[in-house]
Amino acid sequence: MDCFGDKAREQMVRRYDISAVAHVKLLNNQKKHSCTGRVLTDSYYCFEYKGKNNGHDIGAFYCGEPTAKKFLALTGGDDPII
Template structure:
């Protein structure tokens, strides 16, 4: 059944019970933009930043889905499941928010410095798409996001094609998304030159497929 209440108001052990029953995976940690809100499994609507978690019932794999929580609730789930915090994806020019866990932040920075630039740019494209649309990184899309966020090897052509396809299925392009978000937000600069050249030079989108990144 869908997880709709992640708070400990109904039961002091509610979050522990959720962890006992479900496998939880942190998917994204995203800064909300002006006038954006997200439904919060732990309480009032989120207006600052939020985590997306996926869940799958340990006994019934068909019982699965996603939920959003704020930083406090997310930190408790991460602690209960012994998982590291995710670096926040902040689109805005000024970022005063810092990771509460210094060790996790240093570990994330070390991983980030080792990643190929193409992976970093593809991750930015995915997160911009998520920030612009009211969607969670579902299925194969999440697997791509998790790979480009952590791997030292360049992501494969199929993953790049899938990201391009999903963005195109919404009749959007990354430049369009950036222009739209910039109308009401002071965005930081994004560069997709290496990813764009990689796609063109390696003929990753043959047969006239439109480039959306």
């Protein structure tokens, strides 16, 4: 899932029901790949999605705090606690 840029995020919110599942602190030297294409080294958010028109189109993606805050603002979701 590609979530780089505001247009991509807005399209995702129109196409999917998106909710935050977790905000996780990474261990030392641990890395996670973001849906923006960047490598996360401190913490990440996990979001789950379900297609609005296709209930079988489901999955999850990871992103850093700036992108997560934008998704939370677009969806009106709550910020999960680390």
